[in-house]
Amino acid sequence: MGYIQGTNASSKENLEELDDPYSTQSVRQMAMLNHFWIKLESQNLFSLAFSSGKFSEVFGYTACQQISEMLFSIAFFHVSEYILAIIFHGKSNVSLKSLLISKNYLVAMIFSLLEYLVEVYFFPGLKEHWRISNFGLAMVVIGEIIRKLAIITAGRAFTHLIKVYHEEHHELVRHGVYGFVRHPGYSGFLIWSVGTQVMLCNPISTVLFALVVWRFFSQRIPYEEYFLRQFFGSRYDAYAHQVPSGIPFVN
């Protein structure tokens, strides 16, 4: 009461107003007290929930470890793509598109994180399959290495947008990882992206990522190779005859 009088109700009218419990000022002050009380109570509820195990179940060791691995893999993948694009194509020719973060990609990643959170809450045992999770981590590392080897091997020929006009410097690359598969960059990405979901022990997203990424590359490869055949003619035909695509069920 002293606080109220001292700060807001120095005049006689104000004091009178405070005596009336329904005056505007009293109502405002009651609302303020109520607000602080609710805030205090919600903080207590938060700490109660945390100590009761619900939060520690969701954000326990397993979840922290697996989500950290996922976030690190994503950050490393995109930043290294961007840096390599700058190294091979020069800063002036590279835009933020080289980070390779599209709307569909974001939707897929958010879906996979939501799947993870729902499952770790309702079926925490599902995430404790560490052999599967570590196998996924190995897929992420292997996929990343294959993709980066492809980018480094192809150099300037590796453009994020498919070339539809032949440029003078554009040579057919057949050596290194391109001697084993024709599309190592895509093989690497397929392994990497499915690996992120195996690492999270996400059964639904593992299947969805495999299907969506496979479908994307199965449509992209014929389009890309249509232009490669125009650029390099029979040399590309011979290469395609000898070397597999690197994407399952795509010739």
Ligand SMILES: C[S@@+](CC[C@H](N)C(=O)[O-])C[C@H]1O[C@@H](n2cnc3c(N)ncnc32)[C@H](O)[C@@H]1O
């Ligand atoms: C995103 S890169 C992907 C390259 C390849 N498909 C891969 O997965 O490693 C696409 C560009 O690489 C070029 N490219 C693909 N294969 C190539 C090859 N063997 N030699 C030279 N350029 C190639 C295409 O012309 C296209 O512009």
